[in-house]
């Protein structure tokens with residue numbers, strides 16, 4: 232059975248939009264896209280080409296990301312951040328009012344938003360706070376078996392905000408369980424912060440696996456809005472039917488190519504090392520505080536704290552210009568705060584705020 236049979240029939244039947252730039256290369260006398268004949272910004276670099284629509288899937292960027300994640304180029308779709316990948320997957324594979332996604336809260340909020348926007352049901356396999364929010368594989372499988380509507384299973388490794396990872400054995404069992412009936416979407420937004428191998432290596436052998444990567448976190452480029460969907464070409468082709476014709480602006484393409492230059496790898500390794508060091512310091516600041524009952528270290532660039540008066544502590548820190556993440560709308564996380572690993576100075580500012588909170592009145 233081919234993965235395309237899981238897609239919405241309307242998407243399969245649709246004749247995809249064909250943009251001027253996708254029909255003809257960006258060469259010659261270009262009179263096919265109603266563009267202006269020159270740019271107002273001059274004639275050097277991408278600025279001089281600002282009058283032209285960018286490539287729909289910029290070849291060099293696709294090649295760079297394929298190299299970075301070690302997959303074939305036809306297994307890469309470049310997107311406006313992983314957020315766009317999540318949205319495209321949901322629109323292609325979930326029929327409104329009929330299909331469902333499965334997610335495992337507490338987790339990243341965009342899976343639910345994308346599903347609700349599309350009119351898909353949201354099935355939750357909730358993690359247990361008393362088990363440090365570990366995923367219950369058996370409950371996940373039981374839920375899958377009992378609900379035929381599920382088309383997309385969203386997992387996050389390391390998970391946001393709990394920091395735990397999906398073991399590769401479990402992922403393989405899940406892929407097998409979902410074969411011919413659902414896609415497994417593994418969101419690896421934080422993969423570079425942990426030492427485990429990426430599931431990108433499994434894309435070639437598993438038609439129902441999708442891996443999401445991003446330059447937003449470990450490549451220090453959240454402002455770029457550049458992410459990648461990694462999957463077999465059949466899935467990539469389906470997503471290309473619904474993605475905007477020119478998702479990536481020329482300045483973003485130019486900057487993303489710079490971020491992926493070989494000499495950046497060294498800077499990135501240095502960033503990762505310093506974040507690892509700062510995380511140790513952050514854990515020291517958080518541990519041994521009487522007002523913190525649990526510290527979940529996780530394997531990403533943030534930690535999760537349990538504290539009885541989370542909302543008050545959040546605004547106390549904000550009053551001292553230290554902004555943490557609370558979860559007022561998420562009952563499972565009412566007593567928790569997430570703290571990103573910042574610079575050494577950021578962590579000292581947090582430590583000062585914690586000292587003040589501890590010694591108040």
Ligand SMILES: *Cc1c(COP(=O)(O)O)cnc(C)c1O
Pocket residue numbers: 311312313314315339387390391418420444445446447448453456457458
């Ligand atoms: C931050 C984050 C993303 C966001 O990725 P963008 O590429 O910036 O859209 C995706 N998934 C998870 C789990 C995240 O925490």
